[in-house]
Amino acid sequence: MNARTLTMSLAVSLALAGFATTASAQQYTKAQYAADTKQAATRYAEDKKLCAEESNSSARMQCQRDAKAEYDKALAGAKADLKNATGKPMACNDCGRVIAVNVVEKKGEGSAVGVIAGGVAGALLGNQVGGGSGKKLATIAGAAGGAYAGNKVEEHVKSSKAWHVKVQYDNGTQGEFTFDKDPGFANGDLVKSANGTIVRK
Numbered sequence: 001m002n003a004r005t006l007t008m009s010l011a012v013s014l015a016l017a018g019f020a021t022t023a024s025a026q027q028y029t030k031a032q033y034a035a036d037t038k039q040a041a042t043r044y045a046e047d048k049k050l051c052a053e054e055s056n057s058s059a060r061m062q063c064q065r066d067a068k069a070e071y072d073k074a075l076a077g078a079k080a081d082l083k084n085a086t087g088k089p090m091a092c093n094d095c096g097r098v099i100a101v102n103v104v105e106k107k108g109e110g111s112a113v114g115v116i117a118g119g120v121a122g123a124l125l126g127n128q129v130g131g132g133s134g135k136k137l138a139t140i141a142g143a144a145g146g147a148y149a150g151n152k153v154e155e156h157v158k159s160s161k162a163w164h165v166k167v168q169y170d171n172g173t174q175g176e177f178t179f180d181k182d183p184g185f186a187n188g189d190l191v192k193s194a195n196g197t198i199v200r201k
Helices: 001-027 030-052 057-087 112-127 132-157
Strands: 096-107 160-169 174-179 190-194 197-200
Touching: 030 057, 174 197
Parallel strands: none
Antiparallel strands: 096 160, 096 190, 160 174, 190 197
């Protein structure tokens, strides 16, 4: 290998080293890829000019083969850097997948209103039964039964449903979210945490 070929090889090697340094120093982008391929093409054109100055045809042919090999290597390196950069997206700690959706019945709470209303209704019904002391006992029993029934009716009226959605995050952790209305999530849905809840990705 003569001095010119050696100079060419060193120049290409330095260019390749520059590509590697750039790729490792920052995230490799399509713009960087375009710049690197353009630089490799420029270097290849300069090397071919050097090859034309070789003293004989066999030396020129070998020089051109060497220049093409270095150019191909530079392109392959740039393509590999771009593929690695685009194939490894940044991790999203707030992203995950729905792994369970459970609907539960939330029991309502009875209040004094239900007890009183039920008791009054029960007492009125009990008062319709029998006479004398039996009538009094029926009234008391009707009031007690009515109060219990009124309380249960109110609990049923105030009952509601809740949707518990369990999420497996990409970082390995899990989370659970509760909704008063059907959020429309199903197992396998891709979601992301936002403002204390989850939304579809």
